[in-house]
Amino acid sequence: MSVAEARLSELDRFLDGQVLTPTLADDLFAVVGLLASQVALRTALSDPTAPQAARQELATAVLTGTVSPAALAVVTAAAGQRWSSAAGLVAGLERQGARTLIGLAQAAGQLDAVEDELFKLERLVAGDPGLRGVLEDRTVSAEGREQLITDLALGKVLSTSLALARRAARSIDQGFGAAIAADLALAAAARHRSIAYVTAAKPLSADQQHRLRAALASQAGREVNLQLTVDPAVLGGVRVQLGDEVIDGTIAARLEAAKRELN
Structure with a gap:
């Protein structure tokens, strides 16, 4: 895990300790908007040369009374981390706003x-x-x-x-x-799932989706969500992107490969 990923994971864990509410998401996105418009503020909150306590005190002074206590806690925790750039801090907070909404949707089924x-x-x-x-x-x-x-x-x-x-x-x-x-x-x-982006010439039947999902889950070692796109240009077969791996079994890909060999 990279340093940047470790920072995000730490902030993820902090958010997971909060009670998720729509207000929390709205407030985090509001802070993201504020930081996007205030260069000096986002620079100060992410300045690695400033003491951690100073960055957190600044976040508290600026935001107390304008956002919920839960949102202030998340922003203060983020300000306490050492980010490689101001953009990293903003992206980290935006991620937590998105995770809040996703967590609420999951709880609501x-x-x-x-x-x-x-x-x-x-x-x-x-x-x-x-x-x-x-x-x-x-x-x-x-x-x-x-x-x-x-x-x-x-x-x-x-x-x-x-x-x-x-x-x-x-x-x-x-x-x-x-x-x-x-x-x-x-x-x-x-x-705890992976995403497989699947492109096929025509819609896959429920049975085809089930078999493809099972095969990809076996390969990934975890459950897989299929995101299906229909594109007649592939002619037949399927193209699958699972993480960084691409499996292209389409007729169009085979024809293109044959054309390159002939040339």
């Missing part, structure tokens, strides 16, 4: 639906060049990108899915698709 809705939203954006272009255009304000997703999804998805999608649209360092993928990874991790 809605996590399967949230994962499905987020994946479908990501696929919808990926398949629409105009929509994707606006969400990736950093000359468009974060508020404008967020409103675009709100207009697209409001009333069509669960409130948790909408909240996560709106945060993904506002993402500074990630594109919409990468931010959604990160949320899906957090959702899978909450249930």
Whole structure:
């Protein structure tokens, strides 16, 4: 585990000791927004040359009375860590906001639906060049990108899915698709699962999904969530991405390989 991953894991454990509420998520995202707009504040809270106590006292002085005690505790814990950059601190807090929403969805028995809705939203954006272009255009304000997703999804998805999608649209360092993928990874991790992204020429039957899931679970050593995309261009077979490993058994891939050999 890298130093950065160790910091995130430590902050994860701290959040896991809190009572998860919608207010906690809202407050953490509000702090993320504040830090995104206040360069001096986020620099001071993540300054590795400043004493740990000084960084934590600053967080307490700035945020007391403006966020819930639970949110203040998480931010103070984050400020007490040594981050390699201010962006790392902001990303760590945004992660905890997302984990709070995911934890609430899991407790409500809605996590399967949230994962499905987020994946479908990501696929919808990926398949629409105009929509994707606006969400990736950093000359468009974060508020404008967020409103675009709100207009697209409001009333069509669960409130948790909408909240996560709106945060993904506002993402500074990630594109919409990468931010959604990160949320899906957090959702899978909450249930100690892996995610397999599967592309096939036509929808897989329930039996095919069951057999594929079982085979991938055996390979991964843990349960696997399938995220399915239908793409007629693959012609036949399936392409599977499980973590860093890609298994491409599509006809299109075999034809391309044969073409390279002939050339």
